[in-house]
Amino acid sequence: MCLAVPGKVLESYEVGPSRIAKVEFGGVTRQVYLDFVPEAEVGDYVLVHVGFAIGKIDAAEAKRTYELLEEMGAVLEAEEEQP
Amino acid sequence: MIPLVCPAPIHHRDTILLGHGSGGKLSAELLREVFLPAFANPVLARLEDQASLEIGGARLAFTTDSFVVKPLFFRGGDIGSLAVHGTINDLAVGGAIPEFLSAAFILEEGFPMADLQRIAVSMSLAATKAGVTIVTGDTKVVEHGSGDGVYINTAGIGRLRDGVRLSASFARPGDAVILSGSVGDHGIAILSQREGLELESDIASDSAALHTLVDVMFAAAGANAIRCMRDPTRGGVASTLNEIAEQSAVGIEIDECAISIHSAVRGACELLGLDPLYVANEGKLIAAVAPECAQALVAAMRCHPLGADAAVMGRVTAAHPGMVTMRTLFGTSRIVDMLAGDQLPRIC
């Protein structure tokens, strides 16, 4: 459930009372409503579900935890390489 | 709006559903339950994409296809070029050299003449470029509201190459399975240009005539090394592989890492929750070939503009006959089933 995809905010603008962003997903872009993430800025990554951003990706947190995960992968590789 | 296509049947089969046209299990059921019994004959029963015939000593291939695509004009082509390429491809993957096409039009009253001109010009260009001639045709007009602008049917005839016999029932354990290029381009190009979806991208349909690529393949591998070829159109690569697996009573195992996909196609699939294996192609082919020729074939294909991303995508096995599996990026295994009808975008 809850297919939500991370995308990069390329630009944002107001249309009436709504704030809308042009968000890039891989090689496609789509308009996304920023009503729930009004603080999103160009360059930020947002999580998009049914045309709405539901959250902003915390880049620093992602980096920090991913480095720990990569270490686990590296440990395994090292073990596998041992004779 | 996202185009409505039927993903699955329900209990009763007293009416035609959209899924009957999707190339999946429902389409197969329609063939089995309505058309095969009605038209019973051994050529049809082989269920190839084209019929191989002998008339007065000449070995011919004959095929037909109808085109109902919306929108009519899209990046990478239009309903006309699609109609020409689609029928050429059905002949080519059957081991025939395409020669002549027919083109029949069902036009809706009120359809703009300028659009029809555009389609006709497009078909002419596609046919000329491919070296085939449109030699006969027909036109009918239906009342406004009874059609979708224009429907096109093309039929094609070609000479079977000497010594070549291909069939989806000829794949055997040990064969290599080759895919000529990236998956999902056509289906996503169409979807992204339909009104309401508002996906911006430069994805273009891969619609193309494959017969010169097939020429290269026969030159590289010889007549006996290729068991069968198919162009994976509606229903995607997954449906075509399942058809081959079933008709040859073999298993097929493919490698996720060998499947190439353009990043924009991938982005669109992620956003809509679509599996690219089930998305339509219009300029790709799958071939089951003798394993010792696979590398040479792929190398030759890569020298042709339509085969630049050709790769061995998997192998035919004796295990799990009739079933297609995929070795994931993680080395685990999943089944690649045939869908009942069309794949639907999802939010869950």
Added chain:
Amino acid sequence: MKYLDEYRDAGVAKGIAQAIRARVTQPWVLMEICGGQTHTIMRYGLDEMLPPEIELVHGPGCPVCVAPLEIIDKALAIAARPGVIFVSYGDMLRVPGSHSDLFRVKAAGGDVRIAYSPMDAVKLARENPSRQVVFFGIGFETTAPANAMSVWQARREGLKNFSLLAAHVLVPPAMRAILASPVNRVQGLIAPGHVCTVVGTREYEDLSRDFHLPIVIGGFEPVDLLEAIRMLAVQLEEGRAEVENQYARSVSREGNLPAQTILQQVYEVSDQKWRGIGAIPMSGYKLRPEFAEYDAELVYGTEEISAQEPQECISALVLQGLKKPVDCAAFGSLCTPERPLGAPMVSSEGVCAAYYAYRRRVPEAVA
């Protein structure tokens, strides 16, 4: 694609799987709630990478599967009306009601359309003032804010031809019902990461405390789920029962406040029936009285219909994690995606459908 590709990295995934294998010393039963998480597990064969001590059971996190039969029948009744444009997410189109489904209604002449976003339906209403547009708003707390925005926007524009048929379900009450059952086997829970992106983690802290249950908020990519499983395994081996957040790049404790605000303004919590499980108090959303003119149930006056689930379908047991799809006598024979008997076989990410599509006849496990 950034924030997707790296969470599908095979090397990292295998490293986590190895870390799990090295850590577990006894059997544990873990449940992932969300259908999307089930889909990932089946699609990537993650269960093949886990040690045999870890048993994964699947929860009721498929709003498509659990939408009550009555609401489907109401949807079908409304969609069949002339003058109505019935708009739905793709997921709902093949869900069988008592006698039909939205595709059959379309085949019989109903104007049924798929949308990716609820705002597409609002646009349709704006552009077709002579037609009535009804949007089928299903989903968990993840989708509820967006569905609410359709009503909010319709009111802002003064549209008179738009309404929402709402069928929202809330995760924590269903989890309480499952965990409180005397036959519950779940020892650790992977909480739904996108639901928590919206609502935060507080309700899961309550669950964890009340049931002394380790809970890890998990994402949806294979690396996310393997890591969530690893974190649960560590908690269980260490005898802890806390809430930990694996999906911290998206989930904060407070969640998304603007989204929560719209939820409070547009909806009120209500009792809700879950298909295959039954009625669970205070487990759904319905539109507040001030939005009555946008409430399709009121606009169309669809009356209560009671419905019988087929006898062979054991979805209630499957959705509570007590049985697996393969335990069901009807699985793959009487009940297939083409002829589903029950809810979990219907949705593209329902657990039975996931098992059927990816793992029907289990191929040899790859080492």
